[in-house]
Amino acid sequence: MSRFDPRLLLDPPRYPADRYAPLADRIKRLFATTQSDVVFVQAEAILALEAVATSIARPGLVAVNVVTSPYGAWFGTWLARAGATVHQVSAAAGQPIEAAAVSACLDRLPHVDIVAAVHAESSNGALNPLGALAALARSREALFVVDAVASVGGHPIDFDRHDIDIAVIGAQKGLAGPAGVSAVAVSARAWAHIDALPDFAPSSLSLAELKRNWLDRGRLALPGTPPALEFWALDAALDRVEAEGIEQVIARHRQAARASRAGLRALGVEPWIAADDAASALVTSAPVPEGVHADALIADVAKLGVGLLPGFGEIEGKIVRLDHTGLHASFDAVLANVTAFGAVLERWGASVDVGAAVRAVREIYAL
Ligand SMILES: *Cc1c(COP(=O)(O)O)cnc(C)c1O
Numbered sequence: 001m002s003r004f005d006p007r008l009l010l011d012p013p014r015y016p017a018d019r020y021a022p023l024a025d026r027i028k029r030l031f032a033t034t035q036s037d038v039v040f041v042q043a044e045a046i047l048a049l050e051a052v053a054t055s056i057a058r059p060g061l062v063a064v065n066v067v068t069s070p071y072g073a074w075f076g077t078w079l080a081r082a083g084a085t086v087h088q089v090s091a092a093a094g095q096p097i098e099a100a101a102v103s104a105c106l107d108r109l110p111h112v113d114i115v116a117a118v119h120a121e122s123s124n125g126a127l128n129p130l131g132a133l134a135a136l137a138r139s140r141e142a143l144f145v146v147d148a149v150a151s152v153g154g155h156p157i158d159f160d161r162h163d164i165d166i167a168v169i170g171a172q173k174g175l176a177g178p179a180g181v182s183a184v185a186v187s188a189r190a191w192a193h194i195d196a197l198p199d200f201a202p203s204s205l206s207l208a209e210l211k212r213n214w215l216d217r218g219r220l221a222l223p224g225t226p227p228a229l230e231f232w233a234l235d236a237a238l239d240r241v242e243a244e245g246i247e248q249v250i251a252r253h254r255q256a257a258r259a260s261r262a263g264l265r266a267l268g269v270e271p272w273i274a275a276d277d278a279a280s281a282l283v284t285s286a287p288v289p290e291g292v293h294a295d296a297l298i299a300d301v302a303k304l305g306v307g308l309l310p311g312f313g314e315i316e317g318k319i320v321r322l323d324h325t326g327l328h329a330s331f332d333a334v335l336a337n338v339t340a341f342g343a344v345l346e347r348w349g350a351s352v353d354v355g356a357a358v359r360a361v362r363e364i365y366a367l
Contacts, residue, residue: 009229012228012229012232013228014228015226015228015231015232015235017220017221018220019231019235020040020214020219020220020221020222020226020231021219021220023040023231023234023235023238024037024038024039024040024183024219025038026238026242027169027183027185027238028185029246030152030153030157030169030175030241030246031148031152031157031158031159031167031169031185032156032157032158032159032160032161033159033160033185034160035159035160035187035188036159036160036185036186036187036188037185037186037191037211037215038183038184038185038186039183039184039186039207039210039211039214039215040181040182040183040184040210040214040222040226041181041182041183041184041204041210042180042181042204042222042224042226042227042230043180043181043182043204044170044172044179044180044182045149045168045169045170045172045179045182046071046074047182047204047205048168048170048182048183048184049071049074049075049078049147049149049168050074050078050205051184051204051205051206051207052145052166052168052184052207053075053078053079053081053082053116054078054081054082054200054203054205054206055194055197055205055206055207055208056079056082056114056143056145056166056190056193056194056197056207057078057079057080057081057082057083057084057114058082058083058084058197058198059083059084060083061083061084061085061113061114062084062085062087062109062111062112062113062114063076063079063084063085063086063087063112063113063114063115063116064086064087064089064102064105064106064109064112064114064115064116064142065079065086065087065088065089065114065115065116065117066089066090066091066097066102066115066116066117066118066128066133067088067089067090067091068090068091068094068095068096068097068117068118068121068124068126068128069094069118069121069123069124069126069312069313070123070312070313071118071121071123071147071149072116072117072118072147073088075116075147076088076116079114079116084113084114087105087109089101089102089105091126093313093314093315094124094125094126094272094285094311094313094314094315094318094319095124095126095273095278096121096126096127096128096129096273096278097117097128097129097133099129099132099133099136102115102117102133102136103136106136106139106140112137112140112142113142113143113193114142114143114145115133115136115137115140115142115143115144115145116144116145116146116147117130117133117145117146117147118146118147118150119146119147119148119150119151119155119157120148120150120151120154120155120280120281120282121150121280122149122150122173122280122282122283122312122321122325123311123312123313124272124273124285124311124312124313124315124319124321125271125272125273125279125280125282125283125284125285125319125321126273126278126279126280127151127155127273127277127278127279127280127281129278130146130155130157130158130162131162134162134163134164137165138163143165143166143189143190143193144162144163144164144165144166145164145165145166145167146164146166146167146168147167147168148167148168148169149168149169149170149173149182150173150174150280150282150325151174151280151282152169152170152173152174152175153173153174153175153176153241153246153249153250153253153326154173154174154250154253154254154280154281154282154325154329155250155253155280155281156250159185159187163187164185164187165186165187165189165190165193166184166185166186166187166190167184167185168182168183168184169182169183169184169185170182170183171233171234171237171238173282173325173326174249174250174253174281174282174325174326174329175237175238175241175249175326176237176240176325176326176327177233177234177236177237177238178229178230178233178234178237180227180229180230181227181230181231181234184207186207186211191211194207194208194211195208249329250281252329252330253281253282253324253325253329254281255329255364255365256281256324256328256329256330256333256334257279257280257281257282257284257324258276258364259331259334259338259360259361259364259365260284260322260324260334260337260338260361261276261279261284262360262361262363262364263334263335263337263338263342263357263358263360263361264284264286264322264338264341264357265360266353266356266357266359266360267338267341267342267345267352267353267354267356267357268350268351268352268353269286269287269341269342269345269352270287271284271285271286272284272285272286272287272315272319273285281324281329282323282324282325283309283321283322283323283324283325284321284322284324285311285315285319285320285321285322286319286320286321286322286341287318287319288317288318288319288320289345289348289350292348293317294310294311294316294317294318294319294320295310295317297320297341297344297345298310298320300344300347300348301320301340301341301344304340304343304344306336306337306340306341307323308320308321308322308323308337308340308341309321309323320341322334322337322338322341323337324337331361331365331367334361335358335361335362338357338358338361339354339357339358342354342357
């Protein structure tokens with residue numbers, strides 16, 4: 001029985017006009033940026049990503065787009081739809097990109113305007129090398145665009161230090177907030193790029209229009225009817241993140257990832273992403289045994305009341321994801337994931353050591 005009463009969501013007060021700017025400034029702190037502007041896209045992060053691609057690409061521009069999941073692939077199609085010539089650099093299925101592959105692609109091109117990549121992947125557990133990719137983009141004077149939807153709260157983003165030009169975040173992953181409003185940080189260089197392109201307003205996908213209607217008007221009320229529920233929820237999620245401290249939120253995700261990986265290894269299962277420093281802190285993926293579809297394993301684990309997730313994208317069916325995002329970045333969630341996964345493998349006849357996995361998780365939490 002759910003104790004959730006949806007009637008509580010009716011008749012919310014409007015989100016006050018003078019709170020949007022402070023809310024944007026609070027988000028800047030999550031990006032570690034004082035140099036950029038943060039604008040809100042009143043929609044799920046997928047739409048914010050489409051808005052970014054659509055706003056920065058035009059015929060004649062050249063983009064190098066890193067693909068490590070369906071999110072990156074979609075970003076490439078939006079860049080192409082807006083007219084850019086897109087060079088795709090794809091990692092092995094479900095794995096992080098090697099900076100050398102991006103570097104090789106850049107070396108083949110006389111001119112590059114945009115380099116785009118996902119930071120951390122929730123769909124397969126890969127972590128891309130943000131600093132190296134940022135440096136490569138900078139070396140070619142290209143705009144560097146990052147999908148940080150899944151990494152915010154799990155990894156430091158360091159927008160200013162890495163000289164990032166555009167980063168998109170949602171609150172629904174590591175920040176344990178609402179999915180219906182997103183934020184985009186935009187550098188001065190990126191605004192100059194956008195301002196030099198013909199705009200296509202009126203459109204909810206136009207960053208230029210967001211700038212004109214909000215930033216250039218003193219950051220008061222947002223245009224349209226902003227979703228009050230979503231903004232109140234984002235405000236509350238940031239309150240909770242700030243009370244814990246963003247560094248601690250990140251440390252909690254990292255600890256959950258370390259414990260999940262140690263637990264899998266103690267079971268006798270090598271994590272899907274082999275290198276610890278190339279693994280996302282949001283989810284830990286594990287391969288499923290040869291000849292088994294992940295859905296069968298997930299269904300059996302669900303009988304124990306534990307929710308493992310399927311892989312998303314090319315590796316669907318081949319991996320399961322142990323989720324430790326947001327409130328699941330906790331001892332109890334990690335322990336339940338690892339032991340339930342191990343218990344089902346054991347029942348299926350695999351030689352795994354569930355007791356050792358419990359000890360390994362416990363050790364990371366220093367219990
Ligand atoms: C979750 C996620 C998104 C946004 O997807 P939603 O469907 O809006 O939750 C975008 N990019 C990445 C890398 C993600 O993990």
